[in-house]
Amino acid sequence: xxxxxxxxxxxxxxxxxxxxxxxxxxxxxxxxxxxxxxxxxxxxxxxxxxxxxxxxxxxxxxxxxxxxxxxxxxxxxxxxxxxxxxxxxxxxxxxxxxxxxxxxxxxxxxxxxxxxxxxxxxxxxxxxxxxxxxxxxxxxxxxxxxxxxxxxxxxxxxxxxxxxxxxxxxxxxxxxxxxxxxxxxxxxxxxxxxxxxxxxxxxxxxxxxxxxxxxxxxxxxxxxxxxxxxxxxxxxxxxxxxxxxxxxxxxxxxxxxxxxxxxxxxxxxxxxxxxxxxxxxxxxxxxx
Amino acid sequence: xxxxxxxxxxxxxxxxxxxxxxxxxxxxxxxxxxxxxxxxxxxxxxxxxxxxxxxxxxxxxxxxxxxxxxxxxxxxxxxxxxxxxxxxxxxxxxxxxxxxxxxxxxxxxxxxxxxxxxxxxxxxxxxxxxxxxxxxxxxxxxxxxxxxxxxxxxxxxxxxxxxxxxxxxxxxxxxxxxxxxxxxxxxxxxxxxxxxxxxxxxxxxxxxxxxxxxxxxxxxxxxxxxxxxxxxxxxxxxxxxxxxxxxxxxxxxxxxxxxxxxxxxxxxxxxxxxxxxxxxxxxxxxxxxxxxxxxxxxxxxxxx
Amino acid sequence: xxxxxxxxxxxxxxxxxxxxxxxxxxxxxxxxxxxxxxxxxxxxxxxxxxxxxxxxxxxxxxxxxxxxxxxxxxxxxxxxxxxxxxxxxxxxxxxxxxxxxxxxxxxxxxxxxxxxxxxxxxxxxxxxxxxxxxxxxxxxxxxxxxxxxxxxxxxxxxxxxxxxxxxxxxxxxxxxxxxxxxxxxxxxxxxxxxxxxxxxxxxxxxxxxxxxxxxxxxxxxxxxxxxxxxxxxxxxxxxxxxxxxx
Numbered sequence: 001x002x003x004x005x006x007x008x009x010x011x012x013x014x015x016x017x018x019x020x021x022x023x024x025x026x027x028x029x030x031x032x033x034x035x036x037x038x039x040x041x042x043x044x045x046x047x048x049x050x051x052x053x054x055x056x057x058x059x060x061x062x063x064x065x066x067x068x069x070x071x072x073x074x075x076x077x078x079x080x081x082x083x084x085x086x087x088x089x090x091x092x093x094x095x096x097x098x099x100x101x102x103x104x105x106x107x108x109x110x111x112x113x114x115x116x117x118x119x120x121x122x123x124x125x126x127x128x129x130x131x132x133x134x135x136x137x138x139x140x141x142x143x144x145x146x147x148x149x150x151x152x153x154x155x156x157x158x159x160x161x162x163x164x165x166x167x168x169x170x171x172x173x174x175x176x177x178x179x180x181x182x183x184x185x186x187x188x189x190x191x192x193x194x195x196x197x198x199x200x201x202x203x204x205x206x207x208x209x210x211x212x213x214x215x216x217x218x219x220x221x222x223x224x225x226x227x228x229x230x231x232x233x234x235x236x237x238x239x240x241x242x243x244x245x246x247x248x249x250x251x252x253x254x255x256x257x258x259x260x261x262x263x264x265x266x267x268x269x270x271x272x273x274x275x276x277x278x279x280x281x282x283x284x285x286x287x288x
Numbered sequence: 289x290x291x292x293x294x295x296x297x298x299x300x301x302x303x304x305x306x307x308x309x310x311x312x313x314x315x316x317x318x319x320x321x322x323x324x325x326x327x328x329x330x331x332x333x334x335x336x337x338x339x340x341x342x343x344x345x346x347x348x349x350x351x352x353x354x355x356x357x358x359x360x361x362x363x364x365x366x367x368x369x370x371x372x373x374x375x376x377x378x379x380x381x382x383x384x385x386x387x388x389x390x391x392x393x394x395x396x397x398x399x400x401x402x403x404x405x406x407x408x409x410x411x412x413x414x415x416x417x418x419x420x421x422x423x424x425x426x427x428x429x430x431x432x433x434x435x436x437x438x439x440x441x442x443x444x445x446x447x448x449x450x451x452x453x454x455x456x457x458x459x460x461x462x463x464x465x466x467x468x469x470x471x472x473x474x475x476x477x478x479x480x481x482x483x484x485x486x487x488x489x490x491x492x493x494x495x496x497x498x499x500x501x502x503x504x505x506x507x508x509x510x511x512x513x514x515x516x517x518x519x520x521x522x523x524x525x526x527x528x529x530x531x532x533x534x535x536x537x538x539x540x541x542x543x544x545x546x547x548x549x550x551x552x553x554x555x556x557x558x559x560x561x562x563x564x565x566x567x568x569x570x571x572x573x574x575x576x577x578x579x580x581x582x583x584x585x586x587x588x589x590x591x592x
Numbered sequence: 593x594x595x596x597x598x599x600x601x602x603x604x605x606x607x608x609x610x611x612x613x614x615x616x617x618x619x620x621x622x623x624x625x626x627x628x629x630x631x632x633x634x635x636x637x638x639x640x641x642x643x644x645x646x647x648x649x650x651x652x653x654x655x656x657x658x659x660x661x662x663x664x665x666x667x668x669x670x671x672x673x674x675x676x677x678x679x680x681x682x683x684x685x686x687x688x689x690x691x692x693x694x695x696x697x698x699x700x701x702x703x704x705x706x707x708x709x710x711x712x713x714x715x716x717x718x719x720x721x722x723x724x725x726x727x728x729x730x731x732x733x734x735x736x737x738x739x740x741x742x743x744x745x746x747x748x749x750x751x752x753x754x755x756x757x758x759x760x761x762x763x764x765x766x767x768x769x770x771x772x773x774x775x776x777x778x779x780x781x782x783x784x785x786x787x788x789x790x791x792x793x794x795x796x797x798x799x800x801x802x803x804x805x806x807x808x809x810x811x812x813x814x815x816x817x818x819x820x821x822x823x824x825x826x827x828x829x830x831x832x833x834x835x836x837x838x
Contacts, residue, residue, distance in 0.1 A: 012520055013551045038676055133519050134544035159695075163686060166676045166723075173643055173665050174689045174742075221722050223677045245516035252516050 008246045015242060017135045022238025022256065024143035025208055028150035029192045030230040033213035034223075036189065039165055042214075044082075044100060045206035048193050051081040051104035053111025061114065071142075071198045078190035081107050086186050090179055131201060132242075132252050139198070146195040150188050157181045162223065204253040208234050211260035218271025233263055314445045316388075317363040319374050320347040321565040322424050323393055323433075325575045327367055329459045330437045334448045338363070343567045347373055352380045360384040364444050367437065370394045373421035391440040393433045394423045400492050422562065425494035427467040427579065434459055466576050473583045474498050477590045484586060485526060485548065486535040490562035500586060503531070514544060526552040533557045533589035557589035594656065596621040596746055596777040597642065601651035604634070604641040609831065610649065611637040613800045622775040624768070626782050626792035626808070629820055633798045635781040636668055639748045642779070655746075661690040664744035666735060668751045668781075674724045680734050681719040684710055687741030709737040714763050729760040736764055747771060749780040753787070765791055785812060799823035 009015045036042055055077025056070040063069035085100040135143075154161070160181040163171040171178045196205025212233035216226045241256025250258075270277050313336040318324035320341040327337050338359045341347045347369075360366060361384040368374050370392035381390060402418040423429045438456040442449045474482065483501040491502040503525065525531070526548070534549040535557040549556040560582045561572040572578035595618040604612040612634040619625055627635045640646040641653060643665040655663075685698065685706050692698055698706075710719060713733040718726075726734065732752065739747065749768075753761045769791070771778055782788050788795060788808060795811040797803040799820040804811040 008516070008520065012523060014519055014523070014547050015516060017547070018516070038673075131514055131544060133514050133516060134547045136543055136546060139543075156695075159689075159692075162676075162678065162682075163689075165673060166678060166683070167670065167672045167686070169667060169671055170686065170738075172645070173663075174660065221677050222679065226677055242516055246520060247517065249515045249517035252514065255515070 004247070005243065008243065014133055014135075015246065017140060018132045018242055018252065019239060021132055021135045021140060021143050022208070022242070023235055024140070024147040025192075025196055025205065026212070026231055026234030026238060028143075028147035029196060029205070029209040030212050030234040031154055031227045032150060032185075032189050032192050033209035034216065034227050034230050035161065035165070035185065037210065037213045037217070041096070042210055044189065045193055045209060047100055047104040048078055048082065048190060049197065049206065050108040050111075052078045052107075052190075052194055052197070054107055054114055055080075055111075057111045057114040071194060074194045074197070075190060077107060077111075078194050079187050082186040082190050083183050086183055087179075090182070132204060132256070142195055142198070146191055150192060153184060153188055157184050161185055201253045204256060207257035207260055208237065211257070211264050212237060215260075215264040215267040215271075218267040218273050218275045221273055233260070237263060314365070314441070314448075315363050316365040316367060316441075317360055318367045319369060319377060320345075320563070322563075322575055322578070323367055323369055325565060326393070326430065326433050326459075327437055327441075330434060330452055330456045331441055332451060332455050334445065334451060335441065341564065343565045343570070343573075345564060347563055348375075350374075350376055352376060356380060357384040360388070361386045363388040365440055366390045367440070368392055369421055369423070371399055371419045371421035371423060389440065389444060391436065393436055394421075394429070395432075395436050397423050397429050397432050399423065400496060402489070402492070420490075420492045422490040423493055424575070425491055425562070426497035427463050427470065428497060429493060430575070431460055431463055434463070462576060466579055470498055470579060470583050473587050474500060477587060481532050481590045483529070483531045484533050484535055484557070484590070485522065485531060485545075485554065486560065486562075519544070519548065523548060523552055526554055533586075535560050535585065535589070555589050558585045560585050594621050595619060595654075596623070596656060596658070598654040598656070599651070600654060602641070602648055602653060603650045603834075604637050604646055605649050606637075608649065610634075610800065610834070612641065612798070613834075614651070615798075615802055617796075617802065617805055619777060619779065621777055622772070623777050623779075623794055624772045624792055625777075625779045626788040626795045627779060627798055628782055628785065628788060628795060628812070629798040629803070630823070633820070633823075634800050635798055636750050638798065639665065639667075639750050639779065639781060642746075642748060658746060662745040663748065664739050664742040664746070665748045666739060666750060666752055668754070670731075670735060672723070672731075674726075674731075676724075677722065679720050679722055680710065680715060680726070681706065683723050683734055684737040684741065687738035687743075690742070705741060709740040710734075712740060712767065713737045714760075729756050732756060733760065733764065736767055740767070745776055747776055747778045749778070751781050751783065753782070753784065761787070788812065 009019060036044060052074035055073035055075065057073070058077075059069035059071070059073030081103045082100070085103040086096065088094055088103075089096040089099040157177075160171060160175065160177045164178050164181055168178060192209065193205055196208070212230040213226075215233050216229040220226050220229055237256055237260035241259040242252065244250055244259060245252040245255040248255075268275055314331070314334055315336050315338070316327060316331070317338045317340065318327050319339075321339055321343045324337050324339040327335065331337065340352065340356055340359070341350045357380060360380060363386060366377075366381065366386065366388050368377055368390060371394050399419045402420045424433065434456050438452050441452045445452075477500075482499055483503065485503050489502070491500075494500065495502050503522065526534075531552075532555060534545055534552075534554045546556065548554070561578045562582075565574065565578055566572040571581045597619040599615045599617050602612060602615040603610050611632075615638070627638065629635055637646065641648060642655075643663055644660070687709070688698065688702055688706070692702070707719070710716065713736050715730065715733050715737065718730065718734075723731065723734070736752075752764065756764075765787070768778060768780070780792070782792075789812060792808055794806065795808040796805045797811050797816055797820055800823060803820045803823075804813075804816045
C-alpha cells in the first residue's frame, strides 16, 4: 500500500512538484469553477483557450520563445476578451455567452493572422503549454501566486459576487459594486486559466476547474460546502492521477483529468443531491 | 588552319547551344535543411535549392503552404529523405503536379529500427516497421546520400557532370576528415561515460556508428506527452548508472530536461542539433558544422 | 408635511414612447399610497423611475435628498436564480447590505435581527432551506423579510401579492401596516381594488397620465375607473412628437 500510494512521491522530486502544482491549481481554480458552473459559464474555459492566442503571438513577436512574454501576453489578451465581452453584455442587450463568442472568435482569428505573418511553423500554443511533470521554480511560484490571489480576491468580492449571481437587480439597487465585481471575477478566471495552460496544458487547466465543481454539485447543497468539496475533489484527482500516470505509464495530464472524470461519473450515479441513484434505489419520504 | 577554325566555331556553337551558357540554375527542392546542405555542396552554383522545412522547423509535423506547392511544381528534382520522415510529402507532390524527379536520399542505406522504449513512442513515423529516419547522423550514410544526390543531378543535368563529380568527391573527402574527428573525440571519452540523455530520440544512427548511448524521456515524435512512469524510469536509470549529462534539443520543451537534470545531478549540456540545421548565424548552419558542434558539446559534457 | 417625493412634469418611457406621461404631484412622508390602473398604465415604470433604474425622458423626480440606501424596491418579477445553492437565511441576510457592506461582520445583534425578520414573516424553521425549495408564497415572505432588514425610509412594492394565497396576503399586509405605523413612506402597485379600499388610505389612479390622485374612496369611483380603462394600452407606432414636451 505504502509503495503504491506514497513512495513515488518520496522517491522523486518531480512527482512532489507535480503534486504541489496540481494542489495550487486546485486551490485557485476549483472555486472559480464552481462559480462558472453556477452561472452557466462552463464552456467559457475552452473559449478562453482560443482567445489568448493573439496575446501569446504578440509576446512571441516581441521576445521570441520567451515564456514569460508569451504568458503575460496571453493574460492581457484573455483579460481584454473576458472583460470586453462582460462590459458589452452589461451595457447592451447582448447576453454574455454570445458576447464572449464574438470576442473570442475575433481574438482567435487575429492570433492566427499574427502568427502567419511571422511565418513561423512552430505551433505557438504547443510551446506555450507545458506539462505538469516539468514544473520549475518559476512556474511553481506562478501557480502559488495565482492560487493566493484567487483565494484572497474571492474572499474580498464574496458578498457582491454571490448577490450578483442570485439577485443582480437587488445588488444594482443597493450598490454599484455589481459591475466591478463581475469584472474582477472574469479576470480571476483568465488568470487561473492562463496560469494553468502555461504550467499544465489546456486540458488539465480547464478540466481541473470544471470537473470537480460539477461533481461537488451532486453531494452538497450549500455554496461554501460546494467550494470546499470541489477543492478536495480537485486535489484528489491530482494525487490519484499522478499515481495513475506513474504506475501505468499514461500521459500525466490526461490521467489526472480521467480520474476527475471518474469522480464526476461516480457523483452523477451515487450523489445524494439530484444524482441518478434515486431512480434505482427508492427512498421513503418524510412525514412533513 | 581552316579545319581548326571550323572546329573552334563548331565548339563555340556547341557552347552556345549548351544549357550552361544561359546561366540558368537547375531548380531543385530539398525537404529540409540538412538535406539541402548536401545538395548545395554537390550542386554548387549550378543548382538553386529551395528548402521546405526551414531551420528550427520540425520536419516530422510540417504543414506545407500553397507557396510550397508552387516551389515543388517548378522543381526539376525533389530531394527527400525517405524512411518515413516526410509523411506530408506525398500529398504535396501530388497536389503540385510536379514533373520533377523524386529522389530518395537514403536509397541504399541500411536502415535501423526505432529504439522503442515501451508504448510505441514512434507513432508518427514509418507506418511499416517503425524505421528510424535520422540516417544522416552517421557520416558513413551521408556519403551514400552524397552519391545519390550526385547521380540524380547528373541524370537531370548531364552538362554539369564534371562539376558534380568534382564537388561530390571534394565533399566526400571533407566527410572523411569529419568522421575521423568524431571518432577521435569519442575515443577521448571514458567508455563508462559514453551515455547521454536527450529529449529527442533521433541519434540512433550516431549511437551505432560512434558508440555513444542515447537515452530519451520521450519518443521520437514531438507530440507525445510524457507520463510519470517514463520520467521516473529515466531518473532511476540516470541515477543508477550515473549518466553524466543531459542534452537539450532545438525542438522540444526544455523544462522537462531541466527538471530531470536537476533531480539527478546530471550536467545540462548545451543545445545539440538533430533534425535540422541552425539558422545562418547559429553554430550549426551546415551539416559539417552541425556534427562538429554536436560532438564538441558531447565531449565537453562527458569529459569533465 | 414634507414631501418624500415630488414628480415634476415627469415623463418616463421606452424608445421615446411615454409610459408615464407628464406626471405632477407630491408623495408625503409617511404616506401609504396605492398605485392602480389598467395594464400598461405605467405603474411599474413609475417605480423603476423612482428607484433610479430608468432615466426620465423629460421632467424630474425630486427625492428630497434621499440616498440609495434609504430606498427599498421589490420588483414584480424578482429575477432570482432559484438554483443557486444558498438558503433562506442567507437570502434574508442580504438585507443587511448597507450596515454590513463588503466585509462587515454580522454581529450577534444583527443575527438576532435576521432571525426575527424570518420569524415575523412566518418562515420559522425555514432558515436552512434552499431557496430552490420554496413555494411562491414562501419566497415572497422571504423577500419581505429581506425588506424588513433593509430598514428603508421609502419602500416600493410592485404587485407584491400577485398569485399569493389569502393567509400570506393577510400576513404581509399586516407587515405593511406596521411599516406605515413606523412612519415609513410606502408606495405599492396593486390590482386588487378591494384590498386597496380596505387597507390603503391614499391612491393614485394611473393610465399613463394621472387620472386621479387623493383619498382612495374619492379616487376609485366608477367614473374614474371607466375613464382609465378607455386610455390606450398599446404604444402608437406612428405617434407624433408630443407638443407639451417642449
